[in-house]
Amino acid sequence: MNLILQLLLIYSAYLVLIAAHEGGHALAIRRVGYHWQSCQIGPLLLEPTRRPQFSGTLFGGKITYTTLSRKRLFHHDFWVIIGGILMNLLIVIATSTLFSFLPPSQRAQEWLLPMVSTLSLGMVIGSFLPFSQRYVGLDSDGLQLLRLLSKKKHY
Known part of the structure; x- marks a missing residue:
């Protein structure tokens, strides 16, 4: 397989992993009763009321959400932040297990x-x-988690 094809395959896999990561956040957002507003996966920007658009970035992901009028709870915010990381951890376990078989x-x-x-x-x-x-x-999940933990006593 030539180098360009391999790089395209790696970038595609990276975008799928970003989508899975942001999907983990989205599942947690839905589970705790929050509502997502937008989701960026690499160059793709998704919003519930608009058609997909292209943004100016090729890497990373971001999901924004709202609590509507509901009070924010520490454990809800914790699960939203950690949801993407848990999804990537599940992928590590699944692909490693599959490879071992x-x-x-x-x-x-x-x-x-x-x-x-x-x-x-x-x-x-x-x-x-x-x-x-x-x-x-x-802001990375790690930075958001540090901010959340530093505010825990104020929840």
Whole structure:
């Protein structure tokens, strides 16, 4: 397989993992009774009332949500923040398990499952790092979690 095709496949896998990560947040948002407003997955911006649009960024993801008039609760916000990380962790477990069931003769040829597992594990670790990208309005899950934990006594 040539290098350009491999890079396109890796980027596609990365976007699928971002979608899964943001989907984990969206599941948690729905589960706690909040409502999502927009979701960005790489260059794709999704909003419930509009057609998909393209944004100016190629990497990362972000989901915005509202609580409507409902009071925000610590454990609700905690699960929303951790939802994406848990989804990536499930993908690491699933792809690693699936790879372990492959016959040894196929493992040498199979590079997609370990690559997806490694990318997803990198996202789990990276999500816990507290950083902010102010130019796109993106705070990492780790930074959001630190802020939430520092406010716990005020909930």
